[in-house]
Amino acid sequence: MVNEPTLAEWRHLYDLAARIKTMAPWGWMDETDVFGVQDPVSGETGYVSIMGALGEHLAVTAYLGTKTLYEFWEFQDEDSSYWPDGHLLEMPQLQVSFLGRDELEPADRALMKQLGLTFRGKQAYPVFRSYLPGYVPVLLNAPEARFMTHILEQVLDVAPRIREDDAILLPGDDDTYLVRVAHMQGDQLMWEDTAVHLSPPDYEPLPISVDTQVLETLKKQKPGSLELEVDLILIPARVQEKADERPRFPYALGVIDARTGFIFGIPLLTVETSLEEMWARVPDTFVHVLADHKLAPYQVTVPTGFLLELLTPVSTALGFKLRQSDDMPQLRAAVDSLFQSLAGD
Incomplete structure (x- = not known):
């Protein structure tokens, strides 16, 4: 289909995921060590969270947009009995997780077979998903795959620097975030660290109407x-x-x-x-x-x-x-x- 990533784009994504699995940033980063990556095409920022410090679920997730970031913090800060189980997966996000072979869906198996890819070991298989609230998680479409490529490339850049000095995650107050932003230099994208101050979003009251x-x-x-x-x-x-x-x-x-x-x-x-x-x-x-x-x-x-x-x-x-x-x-x-x-x- 027109909106699907090319095989070359998928291959690059799997290569990046394999490099992240080898680097294992969850060894020194918690899921609350969040930084941003701005999509050079849409301008949307994905706020990156590394999961796996406890070794149970290894993943790189990008929560999409400021509103979703603050929902993530609410989920972290609220009493655990406030939100239903699984609410984290009701937030708009792009994710690559590392699963066992028996956890793969047919679409993942078919894609890996088409690319001629094999992985060995526990939690070794990269699985890419797009999450939207109320919808079944699906494989990335072409724009999402390109954004995810930038996200994973920036994880490979930022995570080792956090290991050396985690102060880079705190360029200001609690509402100021490290955000990686790209600009064109000739025909190349050049990335740089920026400090972006965010304001908590205004939440509209739910439009409740009872008969x-x-x-x-x-x-x-x-x-x-x-x-x-x-x-x-x-x-x-x-x-x-x-x-x-x-x-x-x-x-x-x-x-x-x-x-x-x-x-x-x-x-x-x-x-x-x-x-x-x-x-x-x-x-x-x-x-x-x-x-x-x-x-x-x-x-x-x-x-x-x-x-x-x-x-x-x-x-x-x-x-x-x-x-x-x-x-x-x-x-x-x-x-x-x-x-x-x-x-x-």
């Missing part, structure tokens, strides 16, 4: 002793309506009876325009599950602070107790059963 007519109907119901367990779960399945569109992940809003395990609803949501837009639909989706089953819960338990915030307006309107807890056995059992059925077990 007021349904809400008023629910207010008329007398609360009983019903307790619910509720979670928003990313489903590891592909949703793809057209062959030429990027496949998406569906999310399920599980609404479970905390005593019996009865499933009142698992309505599916997908990203249409943005992850934030999908999140904004969660309260209304929950309200409609309550209305469909004429439920007047006394208490609703959710696992994350994020979901607690999303459902607080509904809790306030309907008067039920909303609490956060990891102890949700009925919902976990329902999710496990769902995942087993998807896996064909």
